[in-house]
Structure formats: structure tokens, C-alpha cells
Amino acid sequence: MTSQPVAGVAVWAHTGRGPHLSSEQRHLVLETWREAMPTGVIVAGVRDITNRHRARRGRPTPSSFFPERHDPVAHHARLSRELPGIAFYLYDAAGGVAYDDATLHAILDIAGVVGIRWRPSIRS
Secondary structure (H helix, E strand, O other): OOOOOOOEEEEOOOOOOHHHOOHHHHHHHHHHHHHHOOOOEEEEEEOOHHHHHHHHHOOOOOEEEOOOOOOHHHHHHHHOOOOOEEEEEEOHHHOOOOOOHHHHHHHHOOOOEEEEEEEOOOOO
């Protein structure tokens, strides 16, 4: 990848795999990309503060915060306290949370939340 014109990558971000990687796998993936792209942007998918701290050691900027059903505003505020992050709006059927408008606006009003990653539902 170092010979390709890639400015950034997302790691640990797939909802079906990212949250289920072991600590060792997370470390390997992040370190491999950091070595390949020492100055590139690495966005790490995080679900909790432990993963946020692990991601911080790998110098990603920013993180993508997986959705949370219980108190999503506090969840995003907690994860974005140290480094900026991107909220992840994922439809229910894919394991996401259907935030109502007030919750979504409250999440986007958090200073450390710099954007939103939106994954719409796929309609048949």
C-alpha cells in the first residue's frame, strides 16, 4: 500500500468483525497499517474506552465510534474526550441504533464529535 496514493484507511471499523477482534489482532492490524502509512490518516473503530486507549497508542486520527443503545450521548462524549471521533449511525438490522433526531443532534453538538458516518438500510 505504501506505493499507492492512499491518504488514509479505516481499521477495526467493520461492525461484523471490528468489535470482535482480540487485543492481539487489534494491535497487529493497527501496527501493520501504522508502519505502512507512518504519516497517513488511520481511523480506528472503537466501541469502548479500552479500545479508544489502544487506538490512541497507534496514533489514529480520528476514531469511528460504534453506536450505543444505552445513553448514546454520554457514550460519544466519553469516547471523544481525548481525541476527536466520528459518530456512526447504523441502521438497526445491521446491529446499529436508530437514533431519534434529538439524540442525533445532541451527539453532533459534542465538541469532540467531528462528523458522522452514515450507513443507510438496504431496501429490497
